[in-house]
Amino acid sequence: MLFTKVWYRLTLPILLVMAVWISGCSQQESAEQVGLETEPAAAQTRILSTMMGDVTVPLHPERVVVDWNIGHVLAVGVTPVGVPGSLLDYGAFLRDKLVDSADLGNHSEISLERMVELEPDLIITWDQEKFQTYSKIAPTVVYVPDQYDSMEAEVTAMGEILNREVEAKEWNTTFKQRVADAQAKIKGVIPEGATFTVADFNFLKNPAIIGNSANRGGRAAYELLGLTPAPKVKTDLLDQGQETMEASAEVFGEYVGDYLLMMVTEGTKDHSLLPDVWASLPAVKNNHIFKLDIHKYFTADPYTSILQAEEIADRLAKGQTELN
Template sequence: MNWEEYIQMWDNSSIQLVDIRQIVISSGGKQQYHLPVSGFIYIVQGQGSLWLDDDIHIFKRFYLLHAGKGSRIRFEAGQDEVTYYYILYRGSMSPKASKEIQKNYLMNNPFQLPYAYQPLAPVNLYRHVDSMYEEWNRRQIFERFHVKIFFYQFVYTLVQQLKLQGVTSKEKDMVEEIIQYIHEHFNESISLESLAEQWNYSIQYLSKQFKLRTGRSPIEYVIQARMAKAKELMIRTDATAQEIASSVGYSDVFYFTRLFKKQVGMTPGQYKKKMKESAGDSDSPWEGFVSSMGKHSSTCYVIDDNHYQYKTEGDRQMYKGTRSKMVLTLMLCFTLMLAACTNGNSSQNNTQGSAGGNSKQSAESTQNMPSNEAKEDTSMRKVSTVMGEVSVPTHPKRVVVDWDLGPVLAVGVTPVGASSTQMNFAKFLKPYLPDTVQDIGLEGSISLEKVLDLSPDIIITWNTAAYESYSKIAPTVVFETSKYSTIQEEITAMGDILGRQEEAKKWNEDFEKRTEAARNKIRNVIPEDATISIVDYITVDKFLMVIGNAGERGGRATYDILGLNPTPKVKSEIIDKKEDRIEVSWETVNDYVGDYVIVLKVEGKEPPKLPVTWTSLDAVKNHHVIEIEMEKYFAADSFSSLLQAEDIADKITKMAASAK
């Protein structure tokens, strides 16, 4: 922009002031509206995010923005209270202006020109704005006339600074570019590691800067963007839960449903029903979250329009005050310096007994340890892993695990932190999990900051891609369960990693006894040659999911621990091919369902209307159907699988008893 031409157009225009106000937004607050006329927005206090149509601005104190009539404005305050002024005006070109000026006006209407910048001399502009505000609110004709003088002085000072600073258009910084990227690629795989690699910054620096500027971590922002889009699809379309989950980046509809419920406070079905019952509610949650970043046209913007889309538990959490980032950085540096010798001075012994009934014995053995060993043991040893040899503490006390929670509990260790996915979807493990275990985030979006805050002396992960990031915080072991052919081998390996060899041995002995007891319970209940299948029609649409002996949903418990027989099709097409599960059409269901069938159910979710190909099955007609709960059977770890097997044996026994 040629600022001399710009001020020349102002000089040949007629200006009418419409309104001048001072607005305060509380910490974490939101506000959005359309500009009814052209206007200046001058932020004098606080920091946060501001959307102007398709552009996002990360602001801090003394940030000035100009926008034309009809522009969509959205504020999100950060950790501190935000104070800003808006000055609304109408401008029109004088018909007496020269043809050249009128031509420039048509090509570059100064009253519609969007721009934003941080002034070099902000206090001078503030004096003009504050004077305008004071005079305007006296509501006297002379004062209102006087305001116009201040307004022209404000514009003159503003253009002087714009010219001096060489402002042409606003350049996005790293955080703004990442936010733009998230809104354009929300339905793709986005991780903290991929963002750090793309912008060529360390994970710690990128995460720190993003959270400092927005009040949320990048992954929290991704989740909220996805949930906002999912809400819009639920309100505006008849898309199924599976279709919505896929469209916002989640292949597993059950995982999406659980995440949605955690963020919004209700299931997708409950949310959709509630929105349909809300008369006249046509707001778009997606646009409420991102303004027009998603290239949609807004139908309505209302100041403080933050009803259903913002009043959720997840959203409230995102805007809480964050801890000092300087402490976080120093902690990371300190952790890296001590990686070779670990954090051996843990304040407490976070262990408990294994599931075989040895918790009391384990606690007593800890109490009877020599006092010098109980207080501190900083010795190290090497363990062989899929990533090579790793030095780990001889007796780790502060364990963080992002997936294989069961084996850790089985050897008598209570972690200080675990994935909420495992804690929420491995319900059989709940009795062994005290409230002291901290949530480190959902699987696929683990918070490195939360892990860092826990000061672990060892991290157990399944994820080789996360190994490098984790290993910067503490010694890290990739626990690859596919290396072990039996559950006993798996538990033995975890015992070696955590220095709990004796506990692992006792658990394995108990496992053999409990397995034999469960098998004996059903031995005389169902025929020895009877076949059994596991199916899921509750978390999928329009087809049937058939489960093998690997993965979640009780397959390991049914086929490996209880030793029940799969149908020939399940064996040849799933188990022999080492597949977790396959999807089959309802027309072919008879080929996969055996004499007995285990069916998944989800609390609060009604099953679909079942076709005749299902209701005509012998297993269904003979009432050989066993229902199991998804929240208890989603996990497939060794400990959960044992508990699942005992539960299935009990259900089969009760089914047989009720049939007599």
């Protein structure tokens, strides 16, 4: 009995020490485990400085909704889960990449119900007035391409928003090469000093003359391909920063250069709008009227614009004046 008591008195402190040590190890392991579980969660978002202030956005957005600038998002390798179907009516170059994207309706009247159903983790909008409404659904970034001085800068900015800076840089490198290739394709085909006019024969009573426009092929023709505008197109539109102007039959001929890139669609009333002018145009006499499908040319994001420039260059090089 005495031996038992002595053994108990000797071993009890040892057992207590071991118990405390084991407990401490367990707590440390638990703390480390919690750290492992919570640290990645804390790193799943980041703060993005925007024109609407700081916005907390996903580190790697996976369900992106876009209400206008679709091509910029595609350029950095992200396919939106939802886009306005109305933009695709005149954005044919975008359609192949968006077959699995949900239709949010008309771009001027986005379906908020449909947007909620998509459970986006990031919304990209052009409209500052929609910011508060969209922010109730998911983190929202207002993105306005006009803030940037080049197409490459536009893509770089989108890469920053989506945390895809590497992809943006790679796309821009390829973009520059594609522009150079398109320009090279028409070098030697277009006579030196030849002038161009881009005109849209849709929608208006009279044809619209297009400048370095945010739509209808102006950027592709003048900014990317570097085509020389007709003199009055330069002075009255490009030099004035004017994107379009409506030209009546009386003055239309003054704006037409050696080549006319004419935006058309099925049923377009091309020269019938200009009964006393059309036949006298040098571009008509020399068969330099190149018809382009307006359904491909209304949008003007970098992703679309380079495809437009490549098609124009290809058509000019082949002398293909009519639509396919």
